[in-house]
Amino acid sequence: MKTPEANSSDLSIRTRALTRRFGTFTAVDGIDIEVRRGEIYGFLGANGAGKTTAMRMLCGLLEPTSGEGEVAGFDILRETSRIRTRIGYMSQKFSLYPDLTLRENLGLSAELYDIPRRQVAERLRDAAHRTGIEPLLDRRTGDLPWGWQQRLSLACATAHHPSILFLDEPTGSVDPLSRREFWDLIRSEASRGTTIFVTTHYMDEAEYCDRVCFLVDGRVADVGTPGELKRRHAAQTLQQVFLDLARKARRS
Amino acid sequence: MNPRHLLTVARKELRHVLRDGQTLGIILSLPVVMMFMFGYALKSEIEDARVVVVAPRADDETRAFCAALDRNLQFEVAAVETGGDPATLMVRHRARAVVVLQADMARNREDGPVLFSVLIDGSDPGTATTLRAALPAFIRTQHFARNGIDPVRLIETGPRFLFNPDQKSALFFVPGLMATILAMIGTLLTSVAIVREKETGTRANLQLSDLSASEIVVGKLAPYFLIASGTGVLIMVVGRLAFDVIPQGSLGLLSWTTAIYLVVALSMGLMISTIVEKQQHAMLLALGITMMPTIMLSGFVFPRSSQPAPLQILSYVVPATWYLQIVRGIVLKASTLRDLWIPITVLAGQALLILSLASLRFSREH
Numbered sequence: 001m002k003t004p005e006a007n008s009s010d011l012s013i014r015t016r017a018l019t020r021r022f023g024t025f026t027a028v029d030g031i032d033i034e035v036r037r038g039e040i041y042g043f044l045g046a047n048g049a050g051k052t053t054a055m056r057m058l059c060g061l062l063e064p065t066s067g068e069g070e071v072a073g074f075d076i077l078r079e080t081s082r083i084r085t086r087i088g089y090m091s092q093k094f095s096l097y098p099d100l101t102l103r104e105n106l107g108l109s110a111e112l113y114d115i116p117r118r119q120v121a122e123r124l125r126d127a128a129h130r131t132g133i134e135p136l137l138d139r140r141t142g143d144l145p146w147g148w149q150q151r152l153s154l155a156c157a158t159a160h161h162p163s164i165l166f167l168d169e170p171t172g173s174v175d176p177l178s179r180r181e182f183w184d185l186i187r188s189e190a191s192r193g194t195t196i197f198v199t200t201h202y203m204d205e206a207e208y209c210d211r212v213c214f215l216v217d218g219r220v221a222d223v224g225t226p227g228e229l230k231r232r233h234a235a236q237t238l239q240q241v242f243l244d245l246a247r248k249a250r251r252s
Numbered sequence: 253m254n255p256r257h258l259l260t261v262a263r264k265e266l267r268h269v270l271r272d273g274q275t276l277g278i279i280l281s282l283p284v285v286m287m288f289m290f291g292y293a294l295k296s297e298i299e300d301a302r303v304v305v306v307a308p309r310a311d312d313e314t315r316a317f318c319a320a321l322d323r324n325l326q327f328e329v330a331a332v333e334t335g336g337d338p339a340t341l342m343v344r345h346r347a348r349a350v351v352v353l354q355a356d357m358a359r360n361r362e363d364g365p366v367l368f369s370v371l372i373d374g375s376d377p378g379t380a381t382t383l384r385a386a387l388p389a390f391i392r393t394q395h396f397a398r399n400g401i402d403p404v405r406l407i408e409t410g411p412r413f414l415f416n417p418d419q420k421s422a423l424f425f426v427p428g429l430m431a432t433i434l435a436m437i438g439t440l441l442t443s444v445a446i447v448r449e450k451e452t453g454t455r456a457n458l459q460l461s462d463l464s465a466s467e468i469v470v471g472k473l474a475p476y477f478l479i480a481s482g483t484g485v486l487i488m489v490v491g492r493l494a495f496d497v498i499p500q501g502s503l504g505l506l507s508w509t510t511a512i513y514l515v516v517a518l519s520m521g522l523m524i525s526t527i528v529e530k531q532q533h534a535m536l537l538a539l540g541i542t543m544m545p546t547i548m549l550s551g552f553v554f555p556r557s558s559q560p561a562p563l564q565i566l567s568y569v570v571p572a573t574w575y576l577q578i579v580r581g582i583v584l585k586a587s588t589l590r591d592l593w594i595p596i597t598v599l600a601g602q603a604l605l606i607l608s609l610a611s612l613r614f615s616r617e618h
Contacts, residue, residue: 099271111260112461
């Protein structure tokens with residue numbers, strides 16, 4: 001790894017030889033990653049490269065087959081319950097209840113975490129304000145277009161003030177304009193000191209990241225700032241870097 | 253367990269149910285519709301069954317007999333013939349039975365028995381069984397009455413039914429439907445509610461929260477327990493108002509034994525939710541393991557004693573087998589805890605076993 005050595009207290013996420021097998025298939029194959037506090041860390045790769053599997057292990061939703069890791073200073077094998085309360089998670093799949101109103105969805109996600117009762121109302125107002133969903137709070141969630149639902153998802157994932165926000169292909173089926181607006185929200189989250197760990201396969205989005213990690217066949221193929229990567233691969237765009245790395249893939 | 257956490261999950265779950273008008277409508281109307289369907293389908297009482305009387309001579313005695321037969325609410329005289337093939341007559345007069353009086357009733361009154369034969373339409377087993385008992389009994393009574401013998405005293409010697417003297421079908425199907433509908437609704441609602449969250453991905457929200465697996469289980473089961481209890485009350489109320497089913501025994505005993513049965517049903521739903529990944533599969537599995545065994549094996553429709561040995565053994569595993577004994581006992585016989593301790597113990601054992609297994613599997617997934 002050519003990443004500069006970082007003081008471990010500056011790291012939000014650190015893994016050593018993290019591996020997950022499903023039967024004979026090795027989805028994540030001994031990855032070592034280091035994510036610094038407050039950075040936007042892009043996790044890139046083709047479909048099936050192991051992005052979601054790796055992320056689910058970091059969140060404590062999936063047990064690793066071998067290897068170790070720390071998230072927010074806690075062990076991902078033994079301290080999953082402490083990790084859970086310090087992270088926010090927004091999945092590519094829709095994770096809101098369509099039959100509830102926005103207010104109810106938001107209220108529920110606050111209640112699911114032990115936010116002190118006195119602070120709940122203020123937290124919710126704040127989350128709704130940051131994501132701009134205030135005028136729609138009493139609408140039924142399922143009735144709103146995707147872009148707004150994504151904003152609500154973000155509000156729900158951040159209502160308990162997580163120190164790390166995991167975003168699993170957050171802009172999956174959103175139009176380009178909403179995508180740009182959504183990235184503005186992500187960047188303002190990061191500017192408040194939240195570490196952002198985001199998977200995507202949109203290479204234009206990868207340009208917004210402070211650092212990018214390319215995953216190929218469950219292994220880390222290369223890591224660096226978008227500029228470093230482009231220089232190293234003599235490429236104009238991250239798209240070309242991706243194609244250069246993906247050519248060596250055996251899967252897919 | 254944190255009560256605030258329980259309340260959060262329970263309130264969310266209740267919102268899903270209340271907001272889904274169609275499901276709620278089905279939950280509330282299904283029991284009522286089924287009760288009325290069974291009320292008429294399982295009806296064993298007969299009313300105005302058409303009967304053809306074949307008598308060699310249309311004398312006063314014959315006319316008196318026909319008039320009496322016609323006056324009885326169970327029968328209606330379709331025709332009086334002097335002869336002919338009974339099968340042909342039955343078809344021609346769309347009758348359920350043919351009564352053939354073989355001798356001159358007036359002459360035989362004092363000296364010797366009146367010979368008669370009763371032929372019944374066997375194509376409808378339900379009506380046939382009832383007619384087989386009712387029609388000869390009526391004719392005998394009629395004969396004794398005419399000869400000055402008190403029929404009541406003689407009939408006394410025949411078999412009588414205790415606990416359901418009129419053989420009202422409602423007294424059979426109301427307890428049976430309690431067992432069937434509560435198992436169906438309890439298992440179905442729970443399994444679908446949990447699997448839905450797997451399917452939509454909202455399960456991760458709960459997994460990543462501060463809530464423990466047991467808080468999620470109890471919080472999720474509580475609203476469905478309330479809804480299923482409400483359904484049980486609805487069945488008893490409709491049974492009382494529409495079918496005159498008045499429980500003879502303790503309502504308190506009925507309530508808490510029903511609560512145990514509901515725990516079994518909800519736990520089965522929880523178990524299913526840990527096995528399947530899709531709502532459709534949950535639905536099919538829930539209906540499969542509750543509806544058919546409850547109707548076929550528990551003794552609700554077919555007597556267990558007439559089932560082949562392997563099915564009888566299987567029926568011991570079906571919770572409804574035990575619950576049915578409890579409800580029938582309380583509703584019909586005013587049975588007490590002392591009479592019912594065996595089925596209650598077995599049912600409680602099943603509740604404990606299935607709930608622990610299902611919770612264990614659920615927490616492993618969590």
